[in-house]
Structure formats: structure tokens, C-alpha cells
Amino acid sequence: MSQVTVLGAWPSPYVYRVIWALKLKGVDYEYVEEDVLHNKSDRLLKYNPVHKKVPVLVHAGKPIAESAVILEYIEETWPQNPLLPKDPHQRALARFWIKFGEDKSAALFGFFMTEGEQQEKATKEGQEQLRILEEQGLGEKMFFGGDEIGMADLEFGWLAWWLDVMSEIAGVKVIDAESFPRLHAWIQRFKDISAIKEPLPDRSAMLTYFKGRRATFLALAKS
């Protein structure tokens, strides 16, 4: 079995998509923490020279970057416990929602990077996108992937743990059980899965870290 290594940063939701996928498929891996904010390692710069970001998956010495690309690679290399359906159209739908999540990143995180009137506007924008996600992406299904979790669930996994911390710090309620009942129910189901729950970072550590990040974003916005 060739060595599998994940270069990551513990606060990053993008990294967990990869960790979750590996755990769900029972793939052993070595995790290496990168200090992306202050001191990127030579190893990271060598393995992801274009973007210099995490996560990076290294398999048999070959690096793959970009979480969505890594997930497809994991799916093809370790087919057990599939994260994509067999039917091409269903696969296309899963990929569509993954792209939606990536394209709408700025809108979804906007509430966290702003304050005052701008934040009100950003929160509404984010909620609009979440409404589309809930109604058209999730619909009546148990998971984005159907009866079982799939790649699209991993894409939105940050909603299940990071959103709450970020909302608390930013002082806004983005979603709750009344306004987004289906998304809220999905969050509970998602978090309940042991492979998902087990690697989640400590909530108080996250509070400290993300408080610092918000302060940085707000300072940058002012300058």
C-alpha cells in the first residue's frame, strides 16, 4: 500500500473534506500540519507551487491539490463506500452542487468578513444562496447524496460545524431550525456520523482562532 499523506491546517474546512473522504473509505493516512498563515513549508511549496495552499494529498509521492479534485481522485482510487452515485446524471448533479458551493463561497462567508450595514446585506445574500441550496440541492433527501452521504455533503460539511462558530463570533444568526428546517436537520444527521464527528476540531480552539481571523479581515477592509 503506497503511503498517503495529507498536508493540512487544522482550522480549514477544506482540509476536512479530504480527511472525511479518507476516513469514510477506511484509507490510512499520515496527517501533516502546515502553518499556512505564517510559515509555509518547503514541502508545501514543492507540492502545490501554483496555489501554495492546503489541502494537498500526496499518494505514492505524487501530489494532488484542490479539494474538489482530491475528492474525485480519492473516489477513483479507493472505490469502496462510494461517494458518488453510479448514474451519470446523478453524478452530474452532485458535481453541480459542489461547484455551486465553490462559486458561492464569497457570498456564503460574506457575513463573517463584514460588519454593520454591510454585514446585514452580506448575511441576506448568504441566506439567499442557502435557501437555493436547501430547496433545490437538498430538497426532501436525507443527505445531498441521497440516503447516504456523498461528495456534496462533504463540500457543505463546513455548515455543520464552522458556521455555528463563525455566526457566534460575527454576532449574526445565519441559519436556525425555524428558518432552514431541512438544512438544520441535515446538519444534525451529518454530525452524527462517526467518521465525520471524530476528526472535528475543538470548538473553543476554533473560537479563539476565528476571532483572530475576523479581526484581521475587518482591519484589512478598513485599510
Next chain:
Amino acid sequence: MGGVKLVATTQSFFCTRVQWALKLKGVEYEFIEEDLRNKSPILLKYNPVHKKVPVLVHHDTPIVESLVILEYIDETWKENPLLPQDPFDRAAARFWAKFADEKVVFGVWTACTAEGEGKEKAIEAALESLAHLERQIEGKKFFGGEQIGYLDLVLGWIPHWLNTMEEVGGMKLLEAERIEWALKHKGITYEYIEEDLRNKSTLLLKSNPVQKKIPVLLHGDKPVAESLVILEYIDETWREKPLLPDDPFEKEMVRFWTKYVDEKRFTEIPMIKESIPMKEDLLNYSRAQQNVK
């Protein structure tokens, strides 16, 4: 119904890449032209979330997002595979497709539409991202190897559309622009002589009798042709602020990319050529897009 429909415009290269994929696989389809200034009920029904083209409709079900459509086509029609077989090579192709669509398209568009200092910066950034792509075609006929593949379709806009965007945006990202940028970078004064390629001047024919092509640098009465050779000449003659990478491998990459676009290997393929819109059409479309921005 197994019928395949494509809701698209002829000018958008996101749409053309889907047409190329279908043609490569010999899939018959009905082309439904969309007027984006007056979106049809069909488009709104099939792509309610984004209301954009292209939309592929198969068995009456829509698939949207050009890269997602390419994956769907590859999975549904198995002949002439677009993506490589090996998972790592597939990952690399997907990575570069994403990079191209996110950085290169945006970068070139910005370089095309920006003004003043912003334009200079945008051109530099676009050149940098193009340089990353250059390395990916090293030693190969196409990005897909001997045959065109997924990444060639994704990047296929570059040889043809780039020329159009360059004309509309008043800048050249390859060839002459590089030379001018190089001369400016080194603080060398020069005279720009516009050439009418349909009516080549005696000066051009005398300076570059072998290829009869531009760009040609004239230093005193010495002509230097071939853009990479010109850059190397400039770097060796005026030594301050070096231009080219030191590394011979990197230098080779720069050369290869210029060849790929210059030799038009991709756009001369008949199936590719027949789906490329007329230059006038594209010019009008690009100008309209510029005004919209």
C-alpha cells in the same frame, strides 16, 4: 427520449467546448441557440439556479456547468475518452481545467478590459498564469498527448478567442506584446512599425525572408526573428533586469507554448475548426461584452 439537445450560444467558448466533446464522441445533438439578452423559457426551466449556457439536455434532464457537462459526456458515451485513464493524470487534468477557468479566463478578460496601470498588472498576471499552462504541454503534441483530450477542449479557446480578445482589448499577450514588454522592462527605446500582413512590406520580406512573419526586431540593421530568439537576444544584449528564466528547462517550456499557439495545431483539426465562430461574430460579441462590463 434519448435525444440530446444543447442550449447554447455560438460565441461562448464554454459552449463550444461542449460541442467539441459531443462531436469527438460522434453524438448527434440538436443545437438550440439562446439569446442571452432575452432568456428563453427553456433556459429558465432547465437552469433555474444560474440561468446560463451551456445546458445539455439528455433524456429530458438538464446538466449544467461546462466542466460538469464534459464529465457527464465522458461517462455516458464511452468512445474516444476525453479524460485520461490513470487517476493521477485525471486529477492533474481537472486541476489545470479549474486553474484555467478560474485564473486564466479571468486574468485574460481583466487584461482585455482594464485600463492604465491596472491593465499592465493584469497583463503580467495573465502572462504568469499562461506560463504555468505552458509547462503542462511539455514534450507533447496536445495537452491530452497524441490525441486531443479534456484539457485541450477546456483550453481550446486560447488559440482562437485570445486573438479576438487581444484585438478588442488592444493588447497582445503573446508574440509582439512580449517583445514590447521586454523592451520597456529594460528601458530600451524603440520604434514600432505596424505591418499589414495581407500586404507584407519590403522591409519585412528582407528582414525575415525565411518565414516572412512578425515579430521581427531590427537592431541597427541586424534583423532577429522568432519571438523567443528575440527575447534571448534582448536579454544577452542588454544585461540589466534579466527576462528569461535561467533554467534551460523553463526556457524550453516558453518556446514550446509559443509553438503550440503559433502552429495552430489545435485549431486546424477539422472538427474543431468547423465549430469555431466567424471572427466578425466573435469581435462583435466581445465588444458587446466589454460594454456590458
